[in-house]
Amino acid sequence: MRNSIFSMLNQNKTKLENLKEKLEILKKDRERLAKKLSALRLIISEINIGSNLDKILNLIIEKCVKIIEAERGSLMLFDSQSEKLYIKSSIGLSEKTVSGVRIKPGEGIAGWVFIEGKPLLIEEGAKDPRFKKFENIEEELKSIISVPLKIKDETIGVINVDNKLKGELFDLDDLQLLSDFANEAAIAIQNAQLHQQMKNLAITDELTGLYNFRYLIERLEEEIKRAQRYERSLALIMADIDHFKEYNDTFGHLEGNRVLKSLANILKINIREVDIVGRYGGDEFIIILPEADQKEAQEIAERIRLKVERYKFIDNEDHSGETKLTLSLGVTSCFQEIISLQGLIYKVDQALYLAKRKGRNRVEVI
Template sequence: MLNKDREKTESKKLKKELDVLNKERRRLNRELSTLKLIISEINSTLNLNRVLDLIIQKGIQIVEAERGSLMLFDHRKEELYIKSSVGLNKRTVSAVRIAPGEGIAGWVFKEGKPLLIKKGAKDPRFKKFEEEEEELKSIISVPLKIKNKVIGVINADDKREGDFFSIGDLNLLSTFANQAAIAIQNAQLHQEVKQQAITDGLTGLYNFRYIKSRLEEEVKRAQRFEHYLALIMADIDD
């Protein structure tokens, strides 16, 4: 009798554990399907600014964050700056300049590791940029990497409904960031190739192909609106 009761208890326990595993599997499948759709949308454009805006918009969407920012590294000034954001005021966006290792985002950039912090404003690495800035309850910061080279950071602040971010959220945003970094690289390469096609490699000035194309556009515009068109050319070799 005792053995039967024990078997019944074990059976219920196993069934409960199996239900939990199946629920987790379904959740992961939903997340992967969502990620696939989002990455497909991001990869549908090669306009760099559009790609960056989509990345931060979709990034905070998948982890249900209140606010977020995408930071890129300025090699000339050797600092991180906010390139695109959601939910941040313009003054904060303009003010934020972070050196590698400074603050939470700077630490993530320097170490190349994702970070999940509960009670973010209490963390010693947290840096406040505005006096009226809200106290952050929870923060996720993940690196944007291309072949082990960190090019920037995605930050997500405060989960909606007052909850804290979880390890699952951290892993999800990290996976997303890996794909997002590739999209950024593709858009940057496209922009470079496009720029090289219309500029002189030596001087950096627009080449004849670009001038001819723009001149044709302006001639058509002048004809359409019946305006005069003037063209000034100067030889600056001397």
């Protein structure tokens, strides 16, 4: 009897110790979660301060991976034109993965989360039937959390994290934490997008979508100072549509506006990535070419001239035989010389005037 009592006491003592141990573990888990929530609030405040979209996206995924203690993470946004999700920022993913992944709504884990608007915790990601393995993309995949970025009832993207550090698996606390984070991140993204749209409206020509006169002048002034400071070359192209007034008088201003839009697109796709193109006014356009010499600028201008000459602006059968327009272009440059903004514009304007005087549909250099 006595032995039985001692045995029972020992068992109770063991159970009590086990319970205390579990309570201690639970307490530490709660403390860890509380610290993460506190850190989350600070991170959200930091994110909401910014207005640059790319920086905010990078900051979101950087902090997200850190607070969830994940090996990798990606932030995907939905592009309404292509109707696909693209990776806009990531940590731990190869360039091949980032550039190669394009996900349709409903496709794969991220596509499912996007369509359903619900967070997802998967312990064995690669074995999930929703997982899509992309050709030639090899990323070891274990535990996954994927959460939607939502503004009210609209999903704008998805945050994905996978492979918790130290080989552990994500749990429901991680899922809740990331979901809360994503809700705040979505608001920050929307605010940055709106800020970017407002900024674009302020510097963009409404009709053509190119930069407007004010922004062109600001950038040209900056580029002239940069070229002089670092002793780099700078070139300028001014283009003007030949006989555009007569064209407008014949076909009307709506058709003329359509021509200006088409020309804007031709200009955009025939310049270098670093070049700045904008509408100077009416049917005149300017292209700023940082670090381009006169010869390179002349070649770009000639390429544009040929593209315009060969382009069929009117598809309306009623206007058959009146489908061609041409462009006159002036080119100038400066290298290791002191020149004002007004002086450079005067030079390129004189080059354009020379092209007009010599018969139009040509490139002239001064």
